[in-house]
Amino acid sequence: MSIEEVRANATDVQSGAGTLPPFVSTKKPGPAPARVDPPSSTDEGLPSVEASPSPFARKEAFARELLDLRKELEASIGPEDLEHLRKMQWWGRGCSALGYATAWIAPNPISALLIAQGNTARWTMVTHHIAHRGYDRVPDVPEHQTGRGFAVGWRRFLDWPDWIHPDAWRHEHNALHHGNTGETSDPDLVEENMEWLRQSDLPLVAKHAIVAFFACTWKLTYYAPNTFLEWRRVQRRRAGEQDDGTPIRLISAFDPFTEEGRSFWATCVLPYAGLRFGALPALFSPLGPWAVGSVFLNSVFAEVLTNIQSFILIGPNHAGEDLYRFEGRAKSHSEFSVRQVIGSVNYATGSDVVDFFHGFLNYQIEHHLWPHLPMRQYQRAQPRVKAICEKYGVPYVQEGVLRRAKKMVDIMVGRASMRTVDPAGAR
Incomplete structure (x- = not known):
């Protein structure tokens, strides 16, 4: 997918600012990230050290070979991809059904x-890839499994009941994150968003405790308000209202005394909370109050667990001292392609079982190169993309998810910093 296609939906939505935590109003400049400069001559009198070539050195040929692979993958999209989606969907539904079938017995x-x-499966596999229009090319795909028809109107509560509003997700994730991956204007750039914690004077144990809190609650305390406020920002711009581009303060979404806060509660918080913690436990009323209470407690526990699971799977995708962040916008499609690889990380890949429990987020490099492809195509593409990267000297990072989570936490608490590339070396 070209840089123009990825950013097509991002027109007039660039905020140019990171997301601030609820209780912080300004950012301090962080420590300089590790920089990788292009090769240069050595100082006189010092032994010569061979510099690592820039990952952008052969970017044009690299991008051309990726384009050929993309065309091949697109040409092979067919009914098998939709069948694979439905298999993953039914695996997720099976987990939910079995969970609720036993939840009434006891916590x-x-x-x-x-x-x-x-x-987690409903978010990371079904919603994620359908919202990217990954199955729009499949012949005779049902409307509700297309990017435009999924989770629209009343189907939101059938397709993807969640704290996060589907339209807000489409805008924040598809347009802003994918159009600005690793840049300061990327709303999900971990290092930028956590600068307040990285620069704080809190003891390390306190910093880790704050990270643990967000891990247990981040869908409600980060993703839902962040996507909602970014969505509201672009709605105001489209309506002709002025926007000074100030950083988003997540706490403002929870303020019931403002119009925006009331809208967030009515649109995101109350519908999902009412369904998950009210209506679903109430269905077990015929089995008695113990059953209702057990389902409620299991639902609360499940919410914490799905937060932790998705935090571990999603957060490390673009965070770590061996990954790159970028200064300014990519100037060409070839530069954009290299950025997607060196700013992303894959986990272990393999069978559908392995991929299911990774939420298919273990193909993050391939996904950021071509976010419009179905999940099954990433399985086919992964070894070939890795080989192309090796051929052109583009770093391809793949590591176990728990090790990546540790590296993400080190970034969040300020024990490590991401790498940058000298802008001159990318041109």
């Missing part, structure tokens, strides 16, 4: 884990 970790896995 227990097994039911909560199953419900959590179903929730």
Whole structure:
């Protein structure tokens, strides 16, 4: 996918500012990230050291070979891709069904884990790839499994009941994140968003405690308000209202005394909370108050678990001292392509079982190169993309998810910094 296609939906929506935590109003400049400069001559009298070539050195040929692979993958999209989506969807539904079928017996970790896995699968595999229009090219695909028809209107509560509003997700994730990956204007750039914590004087144990809190709650405390406020910002711009581009303060979404806060509660918080923690437990009323209470407690526990699981899977995708962040916008499609690779990380890949429990987020490099492809195509593309990267000297990072989570936390608390590339070396 070209840089123009990725950014097509991002016109007039660039904020140019990161997201601030709820209780911080300004950012301090952070420590300089590790910079990788293009090769240069050595100082006189010092031994010569061979510099690593820039990952952008052969970017044009690299992008051309990726384009050929993209065309091949697009040509092979067919009914098998839709069947694969439905298989992943039914695996997720099966987890949810089994979880709720046992949740009434007593509060227990097994039911909560199953419900959590179903929730995560619905977000990371079904919603994520359908919202990217990954299945729009499949012949005779049902409207509700297309990018425009998924989770629209009343189908939101059938396709993707969540704290996050589907339209807000489409804008924040598809347009802003994918159009600005690793840049300061990327609303999901971990290092930028956590600069307040990185620069704080808190003890390290306190910093880790704050990270743990966000890991347990981040869908409600970060993703829902962040996507909603970015969505509201672009709506105001389209309506002709002025926007000074000030950083978003997530706490403002929870203020019921403002119009925006009331809208957030009515649009995101109350519908999902009412369904997940009210209506679903109430369905077990015929089995008695113990059953209702057990389902409620298992639902709460499952919410914490799905937050932790998705935090570990999603957060590290673009965070780590061996990944890059970028200064300014990419100047060409070839530069954009290299950025998607060196600013992303893959986890272990392989069978559908492995990929299911990784939420298909283990193909993040391939996904950022071509976000419009179905999940099954990433399985086919991964070894070939890795080989192309090796051929052209473009770093391809692949590591276990728990190790990546550790590297993400190090970035969040300020123990490590991401790498940057000298802008001159990318041109």
